[in-house]
Amino acid sequence: MAIKVRIPQPLQKLTKEKVEVEAKGRNIQELIEDLEKRFPGIKMRLCDEKGKLRRFINIYVNEEDIRFLKMEKTTLKDGDEVSIIPAIAGG
């Protein structure tokens, strides 16, 4: 299962400057574990010491915020697109 993941700027050093990478997983949690195997160190940046997603990171599956889905348990399928985006201001 290949899922396209868009990597935000602060993490692109870990992905050798790649903006878009491929990874596998049946849900977001597994996807993060798989990303960690491919790009060691990335999990620590996405999750805090307790393994929970950091609060200033928003993750979207096919443009929908996972907080409207099932958070880390949100299921993924082949061809899904995942974006990892830092929270930003607005108005």
Next chain:
Amino acid sequence: MSYVKGLICKECRRSYPKRPLYVCEYCFGPLEVEYDYGRIKRILTKKEIIKRSKNMWRYWELLPIDKYPIVGLYTGFTPLFRAKNLEKALGVRELYIKDDSVNHPTLSFKDRVVAVALSKAKEFGFDTVACASTGNLANSTASQAAEAKFRCFIFIPADLELSKIVGTLIYNPILVAVEGNYDQVNRLCSEIATKYKWAFVNINIRPYYAEGSKTFAYEIVEQLQWHAPKHIVVPCAGGSLITKIWKGLKEFYKLGLIDKLDTKIYAAQAQGCAPIVNAVKENSEIIKPVKPNTIAKSLAIGNPADGVYAVSTVRESGGWAESASDEEIVEAIKLLAQTEGIFTETAGGVTLGVAKKLIKRGFIPKDESIVLCITGQGLKTQEAISSKIGSFIKIKPNISSFEENVIKKIRR
């Protein structure tokens, strides 16, 4: 000349240089400007401030610019006035309106943040500025970008009020209407911002941009003869303004410009988009995003980036949070107009609608000083109230028609 030391992560306190950076590389926390308050304290006295021109730059040592500002030279120092009629209507003793509905040049508090953002963008050497906006930021960015001769891209949700669209297009930016809500516009823009090296005022310029809002608080204090009020009600969308009002008060306290820090800050949102209010009421550490559905489009941000800081502002200061329904927003817009002669937009309706509730329920005591933040102009959101304000009486151009149709029919 500048008193800025650099940027610092609000979460893990790592330091960063003064550059167009906005998020901590390690923990994704937002970056914030750090000043040398020791040096500022020696210079920025009341005596010094009151000698200066009446605009937001009279507090420039507390703003993150290194050179003379290039736009917004007349922004800020908007009226703060005692609202005697509204005091009566609400049954309170001491109520003030801080009125940014007449801010220069585009009639909202956003002129303050954009003035800082575009001045900073010029310092950084950008030739293009951009923003994702719920309307007011669009107006202000487009206006000030025209003056500063930047190329300008503006991204808005496609369903914005006509006046906010016209009030943007007149400055001839590249206006992109995205089919989706603001949070979708914002998400798209953050992806665009990684790819195109523009100064996105609310993304990579955000740490600088947000500081402009502090001047709203500085002015309230100065205009109350260097006293902070006991209560301030603030409309919230992304939660930046409320956070910076609190920061501004804390800075004035640190600099000895006020001798007490005992202001309670209240967050106001629309019922159809109240993620910050919900978190305060549920005593939650996290913000649950919502899908906005309200006439207060300027505040329709369901995923507020500074939400957690807005919540901690309310908690730290001992304030509270409340929301107003669309109907209450309209009623409040009318009440402010018909008591004080001020026509505010939906965000101002949210502020007053919420203040009314907080006073009625005893969260805000009736005998202490209260400031309402009126942050935008009513002429920009006419759709929200045009069908709810009655209509004119049409007559023939003669006196009998006047008397027949008007004098005989009016009941006041």
